[in-house]
Amino acid sequence: xxxxxxxxxxxxxxxxxxxxxxxxxxxxxxxxxxxxxxxxxxxxxxxxxxxxxxxxxxxxxxxxxxxxxxxxxxxxxxxxxxxxxxxxxxxxxxxxxxxxxxxxxxxxxxxxxxxxxxxxxxxxxxxxxxxxxxxxxxxxxxxxxxxxxxxxxxxxxxxxxxxxxxxxxxxxxxxxxxxxxxxxxxxxxxx
Amino acid sequence: xxxxxxxxxxxxxxxxxxxxxxxxxxxxxxxxxxxxxxxxxxxxxxxxxxxxxxxxxxxxxxxxxxxxxxxxxxxxxxxxxxxxxxxxxxxxxxxxxxxxxxxxxxxxxxxxxxxxxxxxxxxxxxxxxxxxxxxxxxxxxxxxxxxxxxxxxxxxxxxxxxxxxxxxxxxxxxxxxxxx
Numbered sequence: 298x299x300x301x302x303x304x305x306x307x308x309x310x311x312x313x314x315x316x317x318x319x320x321x322x323x324x325x326x327x328x329x330x331x332x333x334x335x336x337x338x339x340x341x342x343x344x345x346x347x348x349x350x351x352x353x354x355x356x357x358x359x360x361x362x363x364x365x366x367x368x369x370x371x372x373x374x375x376x377x378x379x380x381x382x383x384x385x386x387x388x389x390x391x392x393x394x395x396x397x398x399x400x401x402x403x404x405x406x407x408x409x410x411x412x413x414x415x416x417x418x419x420x421x422x423x424x425x426x427x428x429x430x431x432x433x434x435x436x437x438x439x440x441x442x443x444x445x446x447x448x449x450x451x452x453x454x455x456x457x458x459x460x461x462x463x464x465x466x467x468x469x470x471x472x473x474x475x476x477x478x479x480x481x482x483x484x485x486x487x488x
Numbered sequence: 489x490x491x492x493x494x495x496x497x498x499x500x501x502x503x504x505x506x507x508x509x510x511x512x513x514x515x516x517x518x519x520x521x522x523x524x525x526x527x528x529x530x531x532x533x534x535x536x537x538x539x540x541x542x543x544x545x546x547x548x549x550x551x552x553x554x555x556x557x558x559x560x561x562x563x564x565x566x567x568x569x570x571x572x573x574x575x576x577x578x579x580x581x582x583x584x585x586x587x588x589x590x591x592x593x594x595x596x597x598x599x600x601x602x603x604x605x606x607x608x609x610x611x612x613x614x615x616x617x618x619x620x621x622x623x624x625x626x627x628x629x630x631x632x633x634x635x636x637x638x639x640x641x642x643x644x645x646x647x648x649x650x651x652x653x654x655x656x657x658x659x660x661x662x663x664x665x666x667x668x
Contacts, residue, residue: 460616
């Protein structure tokens with residue numbers, strides 16, 4: 298009895314397999330729509346900013362995409378400039394957890410009345426010099442034939458819990474290194 | 489003898505089936521790549537470094553600017569003008585201690601209606617103000633909401649009244665070089 302049921306069952310299963318054909322056309326339609334949407338919203342500019350794991354950016358209504366520029370990241374552990382760790386914050390057992398981060402500088406990492414960060418200044422100064430050398434070699438000239446001046450733009454990507462005190466020290470240091478414009482980055486608010 | 493019936497009508501039509509599987513693979517790969525490399529980041533603000541002038545400002549400025557200043561305190565936010573062009577406005581924080589950005593937006597909108605050509609705002613945060621609060625304040629003083637009334641301003645280049653697209657779009661940190 299069980300044998301005959303099994304044979305019948307197997308036959309039925311084979312039948313289903315024979316008729317079953319996965320409809321890929323509708324799936325293709327969906328994927329093409331998603332692809333078109335992504336291509337439309339994909340910016341072709343040369344920006345290279347990607348979010349860094351471990352930091353939570355604040356959310357902003359701003360819709361402009363940040364143009365490419367020198368890039369500084371403030372994580373709960375350190376300040377990174379152009380991919381290089383420049384200054385580390387004071388780490389306590391609690392601050393290992395990103396929500397308890399201190400964002401406090403070591404006293405030896407500050408000068409000029411605890412406003413300037415010398416190591417960051419050195420890194421920014423070198424980046425400025427490099428940019429100026431590249432501009433001097435570039436064929437692009439201003440109306441009077443001189444190399445284009447250093448634009449001095451610094452994009453800052455920081456965790457939403459970073460205080461203004463930390464940001465101010467960074468901007469003050471960047472100002473001392475002839476960086477004149479600061480771009481504060483945030484996550485796009487989904488509409 | 490009957491003629492053999494034509495087999496033309498009975499020949500089964502040849503079904504051409506496009507193999508969609510490799511195309512599907514390519515699409516999925518492309519979507520994954522685009523989503524991975526897409527910019528979900530925005531430029532919240534662009535702030536110039538304040539310039540310290542050693543010259544006497546009073547002699548340079550013929551017409552006093554509004555120089556709208558937003559100072560963030562522990563308990564409230566103050567909107568004021570160093571040239572006393574507006575009465576000082578105090579906006580207390582919400583009961584949970586968060587900054588009342590809706591109220592700030594409301595007041596800034598009123599000020600924009602009075603001074604439609606003004607674009608600059610000086611932000612004076614406290615040392616412990618979070619980056620998130622700064623961004624939310626900038627959002628509230630910069631962007632117009634869809635429900636906001638239309639504001640028009642005279643374009644000095646064209647001499648035509650034009651609709652204002654942003655409130656105070658140029659933000660400068662007032663205490664960047666020193667002070668509280």
